Amino acid sequence: MSLPAARPETRLEDEPLLRGMGRYTGDRRLDDELALVVVRSAWACGRIVGLDVAEARQARGVLAVLTPDDLPEAFGHFAPRIRYPAPGGGEMYVPPYPVLTRDRVRYVGDPVAAVVAETLTQAEAAAELVLLDVEEEDALVDPEAATEEAAPPVWPDCPGNVAFRLEKGDRAEVERLFAEAAHVVRQRLVVTRVTAAPIEPRSAIGLYDPDGERYTLRLGTQSPHRLGEGLAPVLGVAPDRLRVVAEDTGGSFGMKNGPYPEYALVLLAARLTGRPVRWSEQRNESFMADSHSREQVVEAALALDPDGRFSALDVRSKANLGAYLGTMGTHPMTANIGGVAGVYDFRAISVTVDGVFTNTQGMAPYRGAGRPEATYVVERMADLAALEMGIDAAEIRRRNLVRPEQMPYRTPLVFTYDCGDFPAVMEEALQAADWAGFAARRAASAERGRLRGIGLSNPIEIAGGPAANPNPEFAAVGLAPDGALVVELGSGDTGQGHATTFGGLLSERLGIAPAAIRFVRGDTAEVSRGTGTFGSRTTAAAGTALSRAADAFAEKLRLTAADMLEAGPHDIEILDGRAKITGTDRAVGFAELAATGADLRAEDFSSASGAAFPNGCHVCEVEIDPETGETEIVRYTVVDDVGTVLNHTLVDGQIHGGIAQGAGQALMEHVVYEPRTGQLVTASFQDYAMPRAADFPSFSVGSHPVPTANNPLGVKGVGEAGVVGALPAVINAVCNALAEFGVRHLDMPATPERVWRAIEARAATSEGAEGLGPPHRRGSFRTT
Numbered sequence: 051m052s053l054p055a056a057r058p059e060t061r062l063e064d065e066p067l068l069r070g071m072g073r074y075t076g077d078r079r080l081d082d083e084l085a086l087v088v089v090r091s092a093w094a095c096g097r098i099v100g101l102d103v104a105e106a107r108q109a110r111g112v113l114a115v116l117t118p119d120d121l122p123e124a125f126g127h128f129a130p131r132i133r134y135p136a137p138g139g140g141e142m143y144v145p146p147y148p149v150l151t152r153d154r155v156r157y158v159g160d161p162v163a164a165v166v167a168e169t170l171t172q173a174e175a176a177a178e179l180v181l182l183d184v185e186e187e188d189a190l191v192d193p194e195a196a197t198e199e200a201a202p203p204v205w206p207d208c209p210g211n212v213a214f215r216l217e218k219g220d221r222a223e224v225e226r227l228f229a230e231a232a233h234v235v236r237q238r239l240v241v242t243r244v245t246a247a248p249i250e251p252r253s254a255i256g257l258y259d260p261d262g263e264r265y266t267l268r269l270g271t272q273s274p275h276r277l278g279e280g281l282a283p284v285l286g287v288a289p290d291r292l293r294v295v296a297e298d299t300g301g302s303f304g305m306k307n308g309p310y311p312e313y314a315l316v317l318l319a320a321r322l323t324g325r326p327v328r329w330s331e332q333r334n335e336s337f338m339a340d341s342h343s344r345e346q347v348v349e350a351a352l353a354l355d356p357d358g359r360f361s362a363l364d365v366r367s368k369a370n371l372g373a374y375l376g377t378m379g380t381h382p383m384t385a386n387i388g389g390v391a392g393v394y395d396f397r398a399i400s401v402t403v404d405g406v407f408t409n410t411q412g413m414a415p416y417r418g419a420g421r422p423e424a425t426y427v428v429e430r431m432a433d434l435a436a437l438e439m440g441i442d443a444a445e446i447r448r449r450n451l452v453r454p455e456q457m458p459y460r461t462p463l464v465f466t467y468d469c470g471d472f473p474a475v476m477e478e479a480l481q482a483a484d485w486a487g488f489a490a491r492r493a494a495s496a497e498r499g500r501l502r503g504i505g506l507s508n509p510i511e512i513a514g515g516p517a518a519n520p521n522p523e524f525a526a527v528g529l530a531p532d533g534a535l536v537v538e539l540g541s542g543d544t545g546q547g548h549a550t551t552f553g554g555l556l557s558e559r560l561g562i563a564p565a566a567i568r569f570v571r572g573d574t575a576e577v578s579r580g581t582g583t584f585g586s587r588t589t590a591a592a593g594t595a596l597s598r599a600a601d602a603f604a605e606k607l608r609l610t611a612a613d614m615l616e617a618g619p620h621d622i623e624i625l626d627g628r629a630k631i632t633g634t635d636r637a638v639g640f641a642e643l644a645a646t647g648a649d650l651r652a653e654d655f656s657s658a659s660g661a662a663f664p665n666g667c668h669v670c671e672v673e674i675d676p677e678t679g680e681t682e683i684v685r686y687t688v689v690d691d692v693g694t695v696l697n698h699t700l701v702d703g704q705i706h707g708g709i710a711q712g713a714g715q716a717l718m719e720h721v722v723y724e725p726r727t728g729q730l731v732t733a734s735f736q737d738y739a740m741p742r743a744a745d746f747p748s749f750s751v752g753s754h755p756v757p758t759a760n761n762p763l764g765v766k767g768v769g770e771a772g773v774v775g776a777l778p779a780v781i782n783a784v785c786n787a788l789a790e791f792g793v794r795h796l797d798m799p800a801t802p803e804r805v806w807r808a809i810e811a812r813a814a815t816s817e818g819a820e821g822l823g824p825p826h827r828r829g830s831f832r833t834t
Contacts, residue, residue, distance in 0.1 A: 112172065245342050252330075308414055346370065372410045425774050505778070513664050611643060660758075661760065
């Protein structure tokens, strides 16, 4: 297979964005548009005993106040795409997820009404006049507490609050191996709840065409076609009656992929008023109304032989689903559990995931979508095993890595790795990070009164899945009447650099400058089909479809040009916007070819032959001030195998961003609900801490590509690689630094207070300090 070489480093997308020429939803102003404000519950749990909107309807500028009684009978409910068995078998419990809740509220932020007015100020003022009366009840916010015998049900038809139980692996074999194991490591691991916190909160504009009875929704999203497919049943219409247009998107990370109640509300309001309707989220609204992700409580156990070789892994997780199940609400905690196997040669693995309802906002994929959680479990357990057995953290991994000669390697859980050289990747990273020289750096830090720790992780993830039947993607290549090359893509760009990547790909195949290509994407009316940008899939999926479409298009050009030039098709080459006879100056331009009226368009809707498995090795070093608990990341090294590298700048940028998000969760980010009332404690950036660029050192990023044969480009995917490895690497480094105080484990986030309390507790007694400390405020964190 001939693979493309890495291309020039300049991103085509950057200049218009840097010049303020991006076109976000907030930039698009329509004539005669109205403003919509959502009225939300201030209670997490309770029965609605009254909803009075009379005064709001009489307020100045108000055109409509929507309540559950105003929703059309045809309106449906949001529903998950993926379903699993209930505990004990049978169908998973799927609760009704309406656009507006009617009888009960189930989390702080639950929509109960919407106000439509001439201006945003008028809509906000009228929303204050809506009177919601709730008979408040105690809330459940913790998945462990929600499964206790005395816990009240979030949904009456789901006693015990467990919606589903997913079981994978061979439990009987795992139990046998544990019985004969020389050493067993056990640990309760908490993966905290986080939110995407994009720089651009969600915003949407709804329009309605009464003549065609057709809705149009303009918003920022990664997947306009999938969003439309999920929203159309809620509206009670066929998908072809809903046009979705994706504007520029200021951050999404999975959160903006699916439909939300607000989107149905702006479309209904547009239909009722006959005017465009805009809804724009406020930041505090974003914290309560955007989907959350990650939260799980995991009981893990690792069995080893006397030499520290892994034999079995047992993982039992209670995953917080929130109160409702959106279209992808069951995905993050289940679809990527295969990553629990890591890059290690286990004999058996068993995983059980219970999806648990609570009085909190629902879950959806966030960068990594289950991959960081899975990797965190196996990599944290590897470090704990090394600590307990007195083996170097790198050495215990070295003894357990899957070898290249074992490929293709079927793990004991879900995945089959097609290729990779995990030992070489790790050794290259250890050398680049100077693992052998760490002791000297630790001693130097100690002389300055600092604790120094080093953390290692070997992440692997599935990209472009599902594994057995990858999602297809759409691409088309053709000529505009003026001869311009037009490319239609079913996947959109929310910062990934698609014009750069795919422009370079077409430049190699068609000999045309990337900047001269017109890309059409993000509009379901202009691009007939599409799947979307998520799951580290786009270069493999859209690249496969585009390569095939481009090859078919080039063949059509050759045939048409051959007729015009009276030559054989095999004598025609495509270069610089022309089709010419090789070795001569006889040629026809694209404009001349377009003028023939010939069918010069080719399209493809297909997938790669299989998923890919990008992998890597992350090495993080931290310094901790024992007097304050402040943590500083001082070195960070990555070597990744993302398959063929098409553009080093894009690859490095994706890895940098992912590291920042993983480290953010490890050290500070944490969505917190008050345990009894369910009030959202972290409802602003004053309480929800976020990392900044100054919080990080320069990253050392290396590449060790082992191209996959599962797609024609040999790429494996890179969008989530950074975050998958960073989460365990940073926590492992913090715990390594604290080991001299006898701290065996510290749950994320490793805030200054939590670290300080762990040091003080271990200094005073031999007891643990896990789970200490309140939510972290930004002001007390320093890594510069």
